[in-house]
Amino acid sequence: MDLGIAGKWALVCGASKGLGFGCAQALAREGVHVVLVARGAPALQEAAQRLTADPALPKGVQVLHVAADITTPEGRAAAFAVHQDYDIVVTNAGGPPPGDFRDWDREAWIKAVDANMLTPIELIKATVDGMAARGYGRIVNITSSAVKAPIDILGLSNGARSGLTGFVAGVSRTSKLASANVTINNLLPGAFDTDRLKATMEGGAKKSGKSIDEVRQLRMKTIPSLRFGTPEEFGATCAFLCSRHAGYITGQNVLIDGGAYPGTY
Numbered sequence: 001m002d003l004g005i006a007g008k009w010a011l012v013c014g015a016s017k018g019l020g021f022g023c024a025q026a027l028a029r030e031g032v033h034v035v036l037v038a039r040g041a042p043a044l045q046e047a048a049q050r051l052t053a054d055p056a057l058p059k060g061v062q063v064l065h066v067a068a069d070i071t072t073p074e075g076r077a078a079a080f081a082v083h084q085d086y087d088i089v090v091t092n093a094g095g096p097p098p099g100d101f102r103d104w105d106r107e108a109w110i111k112a113v114d115a116n117m118l119t120p121i122e123l124i125k126a127t128v129d130g131m132a133a134r135g136y137g138r139i140v141n142i143t144s145s146a147v148k149a150p151i152d153i154l155g156l157s158n159g160a161r162s163g164l165t166g167f168v169a170g171v172s173r174t175s176k177l178a179s180a181n182v183t184i185n186n187l188l189p190g191a192f193d194t195d196r197l198k199a200t201m202e203g204g205a206k207k208s209g210k211s212i213d214e215v216r217q218l219r220m221k222t223i224p225s226l227r228f229g230t231p232e233e234f235g236a237t238c239a240f241l242c243s244r245h246a247g248y249i250t251g252q253n254v255l256i257d258g259g260a261y262p263g264t265y
């Protein structure tokens with residue numbers, strides 16, 4: 001299927017690896033010019049080189065990268081300095097650490113809310129009116145399956161991302177945006193094979209005294225697909241939500257979790 005987005009411009013945050021990279025790769029393979037953002041310059045540069053060398057990329061696709069912390073006003077300014085009129089924005093800034101809510105002070109909460117709620121809201125604010133004026137816009141927020149099925153030790157994530165989800169539910173349904181072909185959706189990953197998941201597995205192994213492989217196998221058994229998802233699968237879903245064909249899908253929370261969420265709705 002031709003997604004009909006060749007020549008569009010996408011800002012992809014948290015894109016040097018993992019799910020963000022998967023989204024950037026899928027979009028670039030559709031002919032979308034991509035601007036990759038992450039804090040660590042060497043990994044980001046390596047990711048941009050890997051993408052540019054991808055034989056599946058159509059000719060002429062531009063791959064730019066900006067080493068910046070997207071959760072800061074300066075970082076966002078840097079992302080908009082290389083390109084302004086984005087047609088597609090994928091928001092993502094890593095996830096807050098796990099822990100016990102008794103240990104989290106105001107500063108920990110502000111950091112989580114800043115990264116996982118206010119930053120996507122700032123990026124939406126900076127782009128949707130221009131998208132509406134041009135008649136095309138797609139925002140995809142990478143959130144978490146924890147929005148639907150909260151995980152006790154991920155209270156910072158549960159709380160901050162729920163705030164974003166409530167905001168998106170309202171703003172995406174305003175007719176000024178929806179009637180102008182601007183959609184805003186959240187993509188909710190379950191367990192995906194990325195460095196973040198590896199770090200969680202290492203933590204689990206340390207705590208339980210089991211090997212990392214044992215912890216991996218046990219976790220996979222809790223998922224009906226009996227495996228973790230791949231960044232490529234995640235990216236393909238993101239690219240579809242950004243496509244011309246998805247103009248009637250807005251305000252949705254799209255779970256991509258191998259069947260792990262146990263509910264009907």
Ligand code: NAP
Binds near residue numbers: 020040043092145
């Ligand atoms: P990952 O493999 O750790 O990659 C995170 C990416 O975001 C890296 O490129 C990282 O690069 C970048 N990043 C982090 N903080 C940033 C910041 N402040 N500004 C700019 N870039 C930043 O993580 P992932 O697994 O892809 O996860 C992506 C998101 O999905 C996270 O919010 C995570 O909590 C959520 N999620 C993941 C899973 C899963 O199973 N993987 C499940 C549920 C939810 P730098 O560190 O160099 O900036």
